[in-house]
Amino acid sequence: MKFTLPIILVAVTAGLMTLALFGAGHSSGTVGIAAGSAVFSTKASTPEQGLNNLLADVQRRNWDRAYSALSTTSAGDRQSFIQDWTGSDGSLRSFSSLEGFQARPLHATNDDAQMRVRLHWTTPVGPIEDVRDFHLIREGGTWKVAWPKMQISSVPAQIIPVTYLRWDLVSGSGSDEWGSKNVDAPHVRIISMNAVDSAEGAVVMGEVVNEDTIPAFVNVNAALVDGAGKAIDDESSFDKIDHVLLPKQVTPYRIDFPNINLKNVKNVRMDVKATLVPASADPVIGVMNQKVVSDVQGKSILQGDLMNESGQTVNIPHVIASFYDNNGKVIWVSDGYVNRALLPQSGQPFAVEIPKSLAGKVQSFHVVVNQYSLVRS
Amino acid sequence: MERTTVNSVQSYSRPIPLIAIILVALAVHGPLLMMQLPAGSFDANFHMFFASHYAHHWFNPWNEKWFAGFSQTTYPPLTHQWIALLSNVVGLKMGYMLVQLIAVLLLPVGVFRFARIWVEDRAASYAALGSIFLGALAFLVYQAGQLATVASAALYLNALPYFYEWITESSGRSLVKGVAVSLAAAAAHHVTLIFGVVLFAGPVLWVAFFDARDERVSGSSAGVLSRAAVFGVAVAAGVGIVLLPYWLAILQHPIHQIPIPHDSRANFLLNSTTAINYFVIPYGALILALPFIFLRGASSRRLIPLLFGFWLTFIFGLGGTTPLPRWLLGRAYDILTFERFTFWATLMAMPLVGVLAVEILDRFQAKVAVALSLAAVGTIGTALWWLSANPYRPTGSMNVEPVIAFLNRDGHDTYRYVTLGFGSELSKVSTYSSAGSVDGDYNSARLLPEMTHYGSAQLTNAKFYGSAGMASLRAMLEHANRYGLKYIFVHDSYYEPLLTFAGWRKIETFNNGDITAWSKDDVPPAHRIDSDAIPAPWQGLLWGILPMAVSLLAIFLELLLPEGRRAKMPVGVPVRAERAEQHSVA
Numbered sequence: 001m002k003f004t005l006p007i008i009l010v011a012v013t014a015g016l017m018t019l020a021l022f023g024a025g026h027s028s029g030t031v032g033i034a035a036g037s038a039v040f041s042t043k044a045s046t047p048e049q050g051l052n053n054l055l056a057d058v059q060r061r062n063w064d065r066a067y068s069a070l071s072t073t074s075a076g077d078r079q080s081f082i083q084d085w086t087g088s089d090g091s092l093r094s095f096s097s098l099e100g101f102q103a104r105p106l107h108a109t110n111d112d113a114q115m116r117v118r119l120h121w122t123t124p125v126g127p128i129e130d131v132r133d134f135h136l137i138r139e140g141g142t143w144k145v146a147w148p149k150m151q152i153s154s155v156p157a158q159i160i161p162v163t164y165l166r167w168d169l170v171s172g173s174g175s176d177e178w179g180s181k182n183v184d185a186p187h188v189r190i191i192s193m194n195a196v197d198s199a200e201g202a203v204v205m206g207e208v209v210n211e212d213t214i215p216a217f218v219n220v221n222a223a224l225v226d227g228a229g230k231a232i233d234d235e236s237s238f239d240k241i242d243h244v245l246l247p248k249q250v251t252p253y254r255i256d257f258p259n260i261n262l263k264n265v266k267n268v269r270m271d272v273k274a275t276l277v278p279a280s281a282d283p284v285i286g287v288m289n290q291k292v293v294s295d296v297q298g299k300s301i302l303q304g305d306l307m308n309e310s311g312q313t314v315n316i317p318h319v320i321a322s323f324y325d326n327n328g329k330v331i332w333v334s335d336g337y338v339n340r341a342l343l344p345q346s347g348q349p350f351a352v353e354i355p356k357s358l359a360g361k362v363q364s365f366h367v368v369v370n371q372y373s374l375v376r377s
Numbered sequence: 378m379e380r381t382t383v384n385s386v387q388s389y390s391r392p393i394p395l396i397a398i399i400l401v402a403l404a405v406h407g408p409l410l411m412m413q414l415p416a417g418s419f420d421a422n423f424h425m426f427f428a429s430h431y432a433h434h435w436f437n438p439w440n441e442k443w444f445a446g447f448s449q450t451t452y453p454p455l456t457h458q459w460i461a462l463l464s465n466v467v468g469l470k471m472g473y474m475l476v477q478l479i480a481v482l483l484l485p486v487g488v489f490r491f492a493r494i495w496v497e498d499r500a501a502s503y504a505a506l507g508s509i510f511l512g513a514l515a516f517l518v519y520q521a522g523q524l525a526t527v528a529s530a531a532l533y534l535n536a537l538p539y540f541y542e543w544i545t546e547s548s549g550r551s552l553v554k555g556v557a558v559s560l561a562a563a564a565a566h567h568v569t570l571i572f573g574v575v576l577f578a579g580p581v582l583w584v585a586f587f588d589a590r591d592e593r594v595s596g597s598s599a600g601v602l603s604r605a606a607v608f609g610v611a612v613a614a615g616v617g618i619v620l621l622p623y624w625l626a627i628l629q630h631p632i633h634q635i636p637i638p639h640d641s642r643a644n645f646l647l648n649s650t651t652a653i654n655y656f657v658i659p660y661g662a663l664i665l666a667l668p669f670i671f672l673r674g675a676s677s678r679r680l681i682p683l684l685f686g687f688w689l690t691f692i693f694g695l696g697g698t699t700p701l702p703r704w705l706l707g708r709a710y711d712i713l714t715f716e717r718f719t720f721w722a723t724l725m726a727m728p729l730v731g732v733l734a735v736e737i738l739d740r741f742q743a744k745v746a747v748a749l750s751l752a753a754v755g756t757i758g759t760a761l762w763w764l765s766a767n768p769y770r771p772t773g774s775m776n777v778e779p780v781i782a783f784l785n786r787d788g789h790d791t792y793r794y795v796t797l798g799f800g801s802e803l804s805k806v807s808t809y810s811s812a813g814s815v816d817g818d819y820n821s822a823r824l825l826p827e828m829t830h831y832g833s834a835q836l837t838n839a840k841f842y843g844s845a846g847m848a849s850l851r852a853m854l855e856h857a858n859r860y861g862l863k864y865i866f867v868h869d870s871y872y873e874p875l876l877t878f879a880g881w882r883k884i885e886t887f888n889n890g891d892i893t894a895w896s897k898d899d900v901p902p903a904h905r906i907d908s909d910a911i912p913a914p915w916q917g918l919l920w921g922i923l924p925m926a927v928s929l930l931a932i933f934l935e936l937l938l939p940e941g942r943r944a945k946m947p948v949g950v951p952v953r954a955e956r957a958e959q960h961s962v963a
Contacts, residue, residue, distance in 0.1 A: 002672065002675050002676045003672070003675070004675075005671075005674075005675035005681070005684070006668075006671035006672055006674075006675050009671060009684075009688050010671065013688075013692065013699070016692065016699035016700060016701055017646065017695075017698055017699055019699070019700055020644055020646075020697060020698055020699050020700050021644065021646060021647075092874070095871055095874065097843065099843045099844055120844070122840075122843040122844040122847060123847070124840070124847065124871055124872060124873075124874045124875045125847075125874055125875050125878060126844075126847060126848065126851060126875075127844040127847070127848070217880075217882075217898065219880055219897075219898070219899050221858065221899075234858070234859070235855060235856075236855060236857075236858065236880075238851075238854070238855050238879050238880070239875070239878040239879045239880075241880075243878075243880045273898070273899040275898050275899075277882075315874075316874050318878055370878065372873070372874045372877045372878065
């Protein structure tokens, strides 16, 4: 008994640990931004395992191990490899963490393989999904990722004159409110509204215009009302609107009502609130080469390029697009954040998704670009 | 020289007096607590927040300051109410430290008395002395701030010898005292009592059954079981009554929220930092004693129940490193955190560690005394060093006074607020400001769907819960108008892009930009959110009277009905003899 029982207990403990590593009780990932290294890790004897090991190290920001596990044929240095994952210039990617990934092979031979990975990023503005292809090579019995060279845009030194309009606000009160409450609010108007059902629930969308000669800070709220006149739900446009509107500027808006079907809705109460605020037309971001296409996953997307025409970095560009049918009615509003920063006088591609059922009805579209800049924040 | 040796041998062969052990505990932990070291721990501000509410509204457990209103009957109140009482004299923070100090001083007493069920006095005294230096204790007190867990465990350990006495000797005095102390333990922390029944009381019942069967005690096996049932029924009924508002609250709103990730549930083999935090630091030098614990625990039939209890608790403390806790606990696995099991495992190991100390001291004397002292000091020292070395340490150095001042002026408290990146300082802001928040630092009390539908905890720590955390924050911000959520205080620029795109604007900066205040223009003033979770006034009365009453009853019973003297064990027999005539217990 003196030795038998301890041996049994130790053996059971070891067995349970093994089971947790490989079996039914496999534990999910740790909370938060993972750090530290695994006490136990598996050998990259398959392309899947090689890619999993690399991405697990990227998740843990274990850069030394991740970089050392790359194929010798990889291009680029350690710094550019890290920058590819962590972003730069205060871009959305630099705020993001790789939360998960799903890989599937595209093709594989004995010595090389092509894998397509769906990367799940957690970001300050919500989850973002990326699809990326990886090339793996077998070196000495171990599968390693061949890392491609990253194109890093560089901007030559130059002076950019600022000629755009700017509105300052002189507030007489010492209050800590933003904007001005003691002057007439700017005149803004909802110029279109459309309510539709989607897979996630009801959606109210349309466009708002600032009809005034001063800038406005705008919020659109909507309440769904049933047949008895009772409010079913009230929601706001949140981030699916460009809140700061310059004079005569139009923005799309979209308000989501999750898990609500329009057949239960009798009426929609719209409410637009505007406040006079300081604003600037700078930075100006141009939208070019827009077209509706299908991506590698077969989804309909509107893609194009953003061009920063000003002299300051736009850290996080946000694209909001309204789509019209042949009657000029807004049939969908879609938005998307751009991972990389828009450097002065530089461009970045963007893409926003269109529901498959609506893609065929889209006749035209209008894109506005909202932005977050560290220097302004 | 010869004389010195003789004295040292004699001193090693006697139990250490309990009063000396308590003084050592006071000497080690007293200064750390008076320096308010736990004030920076994860949960200290949470406990002070609850205590602050009791200090102002003793008989009204409905607290409007978190989650747009929640009931404090969702957490056993004893430690908070004692802090609230003391805060009238010494202030909240020092009140917390004093209650924590009392818990820390009660712990070695409890370990000593618990250990005497299994081993003789000398080993028990070493066990008690060792418990002062446990890494797990330092972890819970100074890093996690789990006041209630420590207090409840200390009380529970003190109740178990009465349980043993009652079931083996049919001592009515022990029954009354045991039940009273158990109820006080439950009033401090219900989870400790629930798991303690299986992990601590189970082995005690088991060994009492063996003792009765082998006629080492006067009672019969059937008598042991029947008296255990009486004790169990008495405690269950008492806990049912003392914590009645808690049970009503939990029955009305069972915890259905999406599981919140916690590192103590991770597989330690897959993350070295987690392994250090939840295994190496809490166990410290005890890791070296593990082989002895297993071998010696299996060597005596009386110790096998203790060994099994330790092993099971040890396995639970490993969290997701083994699948056993998930299998046995089911859904509760995703609600519990597992560092407390490690603490309990170290407490259960202490009787065997006491035996180890006796055996090697008898053999090597002064050299081993030095080595054991170094191991003990090294263990607690490492745990204290880890407070600053731990990458997950709490952010305790933030000055939140300007935020509190902002909320308390110019009618800002007519709106609700959220902090982002404040960690446990959220509780401090809530304690001292008059405004309410939709966030809060107690997961089990949350009822707002914006929080319970996502697998994340506090909004202030949203980013650490990944997409689930940010989705929860986003859902809350989307409903800002509904809750009167106008002000957001940011201590982490990570959140600024979301606030900017969602329509909040920066209005003020504090501490040279360390904290920024953000506001949204069209938010209406906050109004009271209707809830079916508001306790009835009679529940507030019960909650304000019974938990405190059972703790006072336990104190009075300890004073009025002192322990009988325990027969001395033969010197040199570290493990309690298995012969009937040598049985005695405190």
